[in-house]
Amino acid sequence: MKKSLYLTPTDTTIGFVSQDSSKIDIAKKRPPNKCYIRVVNSLKTLKTFIRVPQKYKNHIRRSKRTTFIMPSGDSFRVVKQSKHNLLLDRLKVFYSSSANLSGEEYNREYALQQAEVVVCEPYSQDNKASKIYRLGVKRMRTIR
Numbered sequence: 314m315k316k317s318l319y320l321t322p323t324d325t326t327i328g329f330v331s332q333d334s335s336k337i338d339i340a341k342k343r344p345p346n347k348c349y350i351r352v353v354n355s356l357k358t359l360k361t362f363i364r365v366p367q368k369y370k371n372h373i374r375r376s377k378r379t380t381f382i383m384p385s386g387d388s389f390r391v392v393k394q395s396k397h398n399l400l401l402d403r404l405k406v407f408y409s410s411s412a413n414l415s416g417e418e419y420n421r422e423y424a425l426q427q428a429e430v431v432v433c434e435p436y437s438q439d440n441k442a443s444k445i446y447r448l449g450v451k452r453m454r455t456i457r
Contacts, residue, residue: 320412320428323352324394325378325443327412327419329428334408340427343415349408350380350388354401359389362406369448382447382456390443400432 316333318340323330329337330352338345353359356374363383365373373381373391380390390409392401401407412424425431445456 317429318427319400319407319430319432320424321400321432322396323409324390324392324397325441327424328409329412329424330400330404330407330409332404332407336429337408337410341410341413341415348386348388349410350390351406352390352392352401352409353406354392354398356391358405359391363387363389366448366450369453372453376444379444379446382445384448384450388445 316331316336318329318331318333318336321328321330329340331337334349335345337343337349338347351362353362356365356370359365359373363385366384369381373379376391377393378390380388382388392398411419412428413419414423442457447454447456
């Protein structure tokens with residue numbers, strides 16, 4: 314599969330997803346030095362990218378709509394939502410961000426213009442943002 318920029322309803326919002334983070338940078342008009350959340354389809358896939366501290370594995374596996382910042386600084390979210398997983402199971406991992414200009418509100422027309430592939434017609438979602446935890450060597454801190 315080509316590394317396209319997809320517009321899709323995600324587990325938390327309407328988002329841009331791609332296996333190439335520079336495509337999201339361009340669509341959002343965002344500086345390339347900022348990091349994106351990587352979304353994976355399972356804990357098994359996550360373990361291919363990073364070592365997950367043993368004491369947090371069950372918490373990560375059971376969490377829904379939760380982003381974890383690992384001790385290395387990389388951020389991941391394991392998604393187990395059926396509709397979103399149709400794409401995720403094919404790609405295994407991708408970068409994810411909300412489908413808007415950096416710092417702006419969601420604009421449906423703009424998002425449709427920027428996307429190379431529209432997975433399904435985006436609709437307005439009023440889901441709350443994901444929880445974010447920073448995993449440390451000794452403890453887990455709540456960020457949001």
